[in-house]
Amino acid sequence: MLRTTCGASAVRGYKQEDILSAASHIRIMVRYAAFLRGINVGSTKRVSIADITAMLSSSFNDVKAYGQSGNFAFDTEMNKDDIVSLIENGIEKEFGFNAFCIIRTMDELKRTIDGYPFRGVPNEHSYIIFMNGPAHFDEDDEWNYKDDAAKLAGDVIYLMCEKYHRTNLTNNFFEKELGVICTARNLNTVNAVLRL
Numbered sequence: 001m002l003r004t005t006c007g008a009s010a011v012r013g014y015k016q017e018d019i020l021s022a023a024s025h026i027r028i029m030v031r032y033a034a035f036l037r038g039i040n041v042g043s044t045k046r047v048s049i050a051d052i053t054a055m056l057s058s059s060f061n062d063v064k065a066y067g068q069s070g071n072f073a074f075d076t077e078m079n080k081d082d083i084v085s086l087i088e089n090g091i092e093k094e095f096g097f098n099a100f101c102i103i104r105t106m107d108e109l110k111r112t113i114d115g116y117p118f119r120g121v122p123n124e125h126s127y128i129i130f131m132n133g134p135a136h137f138d139e140d141d142e143w144n145y146k147d148d149a150a151k152l153a154g155d156v157i158y159l160m161c162e163k164y165h166r167t168n169l170t171n172n173f174f175e176k177e178l179g180v181i182c183t184a185r186n187l188n189t190v191n192a193v194l195r196l
Contacts, residue, residue, distance in 0.1 A: 017027070027077035027189050029061070033109050033193045034087060035182040036070025036093035037100035037171070049093050055090050064196040067189060073106070084132075100181045102130045116187065118160040126187035127164060129157040129174060136179030145169050152178075157192055158162055159184065 037044045056063045060074035087101040141152040145168045148161035161167040172183040
């Protein structure tokens with residue numbers, strides 16, 4: 001919440017619409033987490049994290065990276081749509097391939113972590129699948145595969161599984177099921193990004 005230190009006398013003589021118009025141009029620096037979809041997996045879309053960090057640093061402040069799968073944190077005054085467009089277009093221009101980007105504010109990321117529903121499950125078996133928007137169509141909000149379970153909650157899917165590469169409840173499954181772009185991260189990774 002923003003608070004003003006000036007009293008009513010400081011704005012006397014100005015129309016309310018002028019004050020609101022000026023306030024709408026105030027920009028606030030926000031810390032974001034960005035998760036890239038599908039880079040450095042297998043032999044395709046290989047790219048140096050240092051190179052992506054350098055690219056992001058030309059537009060954002062205090063850029064930090066975690067791991068090799070495309071996890072970043074940075075400060076910016078830009079809005080979410082502009083951030084995603086800048087990152088996706090920048091990767092295509094600089095590195096010659098398409099990579100989807102999903103972003104959250106750090107406050108949103110903290111609430112997502114706190115909402116993980118499968119209590120008592122070790123972090124190495126706990127995953128969060130980030131979506132680039134709400135599900136386009138959904139009759140179910142819970143899925144099961146053998147001993148694995150997933151639960152839809154807004155713009156994320158919480159997943160509990162023994163091994164991510166062995167479950168059927170993957171990015172590809174949910175992208176087809178829900179009509180969105182998805183990228184999955186282990187809970188340990190998400191916690192680490194929150195601390196960047």
